[in-house]
Amino acid sequence: MSNDNKSVFYRIFSVLRLLLYPLALVYGAIVWIRNKMYDSGMSNSVKFAPPVISVGNLSVGGTGKTPHVEYLIRLLQQKYIVATMSRGYKRNTSGFLLAEKDTNAYRIGDEPMQYFLKFPEAIVTVAEERMTGIPQLLQRKPETDVILLDDAYQHRSVKAGLNILITDYHKPYYKDHILPFGTLREGRSSYKRADIIVVSKCPPNLLIEEAQKIENQLKKQSHQHVFFSTIQYGEPYEFDGGAPASLEGTNAILVTGIARPGPMENYVKGLAREVHTLSYPDHHYFVTSDLEEIKSAYNNWDVPGKVIVTTEKDAARLHLHLDKIREWNIPVVVLPITVSILFGKETEFNSLVSAYVDHVVQENNTI
Numbered sequence: 450m451s452n453d454n455k456s457v458f459y460r461i462f463s464v465l466r467l468l469l470y471p472l473a474l475v476y477g478a479i480v481w482i483r484n485k486m487y488d489s490g491m492s493n494s495v496k497f498a499p500p501v502i503s504v505g506n507l508s509v510g511g512t513g514k515t516p517h518v519e520y521l522i523r524l525l526q527q528k529y530i531v532a533t534m535s536r537g538y539k540r541n542t543s544g545f546l547l548a549e550k551d552t553n554a555y556r557i558g559d560e561p562m563q564y565f566l567k568f569p570e571a572i573v574t575v576a577e578e579r580m581t582g583i584p585q586l587l588q589r590k591p592e593t594d595v596i597l598l599d600d601a602y603q604h605r606s607v608k609a610g611l612n613i614l615i616t617d618y619h620k621p622y623y624k625d626h627i628l629p630f631g632t633l634r635e636g637r638s639s640y641k642r643a644d645i646i647v648v649s650k651c652p653p654n655l656l657i658e659e660a661q662k663i664e665n666q667l668k669k670q671s672h673q674h675v676f677f678s679t680i681q682y683g684e685p686y687e688f689d690g691g692a693p694a695s696l697e698g699t700n701a702i703l704v705t706g707i708a709r710p711g712p713m714e715n716y717v718k719g720l721a722r723e724v725h726t727l728s729y730p731d732h733h734y735f736v737t738s739d740l741e742e743i744k745s746a747y748n749n750w751d752v753p754g755k756v757i758v759t760t761e762k763d764a765a766r767l768h769l770h771l772d773k774i775r776e777w778n779i780p781v782v783v784l785p786i787t788v789s790i791l792f793g794k795e796t797e798f799n800s801l802v803s804a805y806v807d808h809v810v811q812e813n814n815t816i
Contacts, residue, residue, distance in 0.1 A: 469629045469630050470630050472629050472630075473627045473629055473631070476629070477635075477636055480627070480634070480635045480636065481635075481636060483605075484605070484635065484639065487605045492605070492606075493606075494605055494606060494607060495580050495606060495607055495608060496608040497587070497596070497607070498813055499587070499593055499594060499596055499809070500594075500595045500610050500611070500805060500806045500809035500810065501583075501595075501596045501598060501607065501608075501609045501610050501611075502521065502598065502609060502610070502613065502802070502805075502806075503598040503601045503604070503609035503611070503612045503613065504517055504518050504521070504597060504598065504599055504600070504601070504602075504613045504615065505598075505599075505600050505601050505602025505603065505612075505613075505614065505615070506600075506602060506614060506615045506617075507602070507614065507616065507622045507625070507633050507634060507635060507637070507639060507640060508616070508617070508625055508631075508634065509628070509633075509634060510708060510731070511617060511708045511709060512615040512616060512649050512650075513615060513617070513649040513650055513678075513680065513788065514599060514600055514615055515599075515762065516786050516787055516788045517613070517615055517649070517678070517788055518533065518564070518597055519564070519567065519568075519787070520788050521802065522564070522568050522571055524799055524802060524803070525597075525802070525803070525806060526568065526570055526571060528803075529594035529806065529810070530590075530592050530593055530594045530595075531568075531570075531571050531572070531593075531594065531596075531597060532571065532572035532573075532574060532586055532590060532593045532595070532596050532597070533561065533564050533572070533573050533574065533597045533598075533599055534574045534575065534576055534579060534582055534583065534596060534598050534599065534601075535557075535558060535560060535561045535564075535575050535599040535600065536558070536575065536576070536577055536599075536600060537557050537558035537561055537575030537576075537577075538559075538560070538732060539558055539559070539732050539734070540554075540555060540556060540557055540558040540575065541555050541556070542555075542556050542557070542575075543577065544576065545574065545575070545576040545581070545582045545585040545586070546574065546575050546576070547572070547574050547590070548561060548562070548564075548565040548573035548574065548575075552565060552573075553768065554734070554765050554766045554768065554769055555734070555769060557573070557575045558575060559762050559763075559765040559766050561573050561574075561575050561599075562765035562766075562768070563761050563762055563764075563765045566761075566764075572586070572590050572593060574586050578606075579598055579601055579604050579607045580604075580606040580607050583596065583607065594806075594810060595810075602614060602642075602643075603634055603635060610805060610809060611645070611802065611805045612643045612644050612645070613643065613644070613646075613647060614643035614645070614646045614647070615647050616640075616646065616647070616667075617648075617649055617650055618648050618649060618651045618663075618677075619650060620632075621648065621666070621667070622637050623637060623666050623667060623668070640667070641670055641673075643673060644672065645673070645674050645675075645798070645801065646667060646669065646673055646674070646675045647675075647676050647678050648660075648663060648667075648675070648676070649678050649788070650678075650679070650680055651678060651679045652679065653679045653681075653789075653791075655679070655791060657792060660677050660791070660792065663677075674797075674798075674801060676790055676791075676794055676797075676798050677790070677792065677794075678788045678789060678790050678791060679788065679789055680712065680787075680788060681786065681787050681788065682713075682716050682784055682785070682786055683784070683785035683786065684785070685758070685782045685783065685784050685785075686782070686783055687781070687782060687783070688759070688764055688767070688774070688781035688782065688783050689771065689775060694756075694780075694782045696717060696720040696721055696756065696758065696782065696784070697720055697721075698720075698721070698722060698754060699720075699722065699754045699755070699756045700721060700722055700723045700724075700725075700750065700752040700753070700754055700755050700756070701717050701720075701721040701724045701725070701756055701757075702724075702725050702727065702743070702747055702750065702755065702756070702758065703717055703725070703726045703727070703758050703759070704727050704729075704743055704757055704758070704759045704767075705727075705728055705729065705759065705763060706728075706729035706730060706731060706735070706760075706762070706763050706766065707731055707760055707762060707763070713760065713784065713786075714726055716784075717758055717784070721758075722752075722754070723752065725746060727742065727743060727746060732762075732766075733766070734769075735769070735770060740770060740773060743757065744777055744779070747779055755779075756781075756782050757780065757781045757782065758781075758782050758783075759781065759782075759783055759784070760783070760784060761783055761784075764783045
């Protein structure tokens with residue numbers, strides 16, 4: 450695209466965006482009234498006996514909630530029986546569902562399926578309405594010690610004991626605007642409900658001076674704690690069976706259906722000789738034509754040491770086609786991600802979360 454064409458495009462985009470501003474004002478007013486009703490007690494929030502931790506954001510997706518939920522599962526399941534509850538985005542079912550042996554991504558969604566595949570000790574559930582889903586969870590699994598609500602910051606009908614707000618380093622809430630003018634689901638001031646704010650997807654070498662500037666712009670309240678996290682890539686493993694694998698020196702076909710595949714693509718390029726990327730929409734459910742495209746890309750690439758690489762989220766959806774992929778007899782490798790808390794504050798973060806859960810559990814045991 451030439452510079453002149455880019456200029457015209459951006460002018461048109463700017464005009465269209467301005468036209469959305471009145472809609473953003475209306476939407477923002479509606480959300481503000483709803484929040485005021487909860488703040489004033491006109492709308493009631495239900496509190497449940499087990500400790501409930503909400504992990505969410507102000508924006509529409511893309512902040513990295515999933516690896517942070519996984520971080521909490523790893524932390525807490527050392528001592529407690531952990532249950533997760535998600536909406537189950539893009540599933541073809543509705544209502545409350547408990548992940549069981551015959552569960553797949555169609556039934557519960559890709560992210561809950563990822564939890565189910567990775568953490569067999571955890572209780573994985575989905576429910577659009579957390580207020581009615583939690584009683585069903587506790588009825589089915591009364592041994593539950595702690596509940597992690599995935600993407601539930603706006604679900605104020607449930608009173609979480611600990612609210613963790615995730616905001617993206619590349620687009621923090623203080624630089625964003627409310628829908629549809631921006632990507633915020635509610636006004637910036639809603640960050641004040643959070644107990645912990647995590648600035649996610651930071652560069653691993655983020656300077657403490659820059660972090661301090663960001664923290665100042667977050668306008669942290671007296672009751673809030675701020676942490677910075679970065680994405681780390683784990684050890685690759687085979688899609689079928691989970692045996693350790695390596696990407697060093699391979700020629701990789703990267704298959705992704707995530708919001709921002711760029712960072713992963715750059716990481717794989719640092720390991721593989723060459724990378725060919727097949728990118729699909731976020732949360733994309735692969736169909737026969739997609740599988741044929743992937744297989745064809747592999748077969749038609751005349752290089753040695755070929756391997757297909759995908760994310761854990763995509764693997765949860767590809768798992769629906771496990772039998773067909775087995776028939777290919779092609780190496781398929783999954784590259785996991787985890788999060789790391791920067792500036793040596795992992796112990797502080799862990800202690801805050803654990804102290805809340807320990808306190809509520811002990812309190813319940815004395816009743």
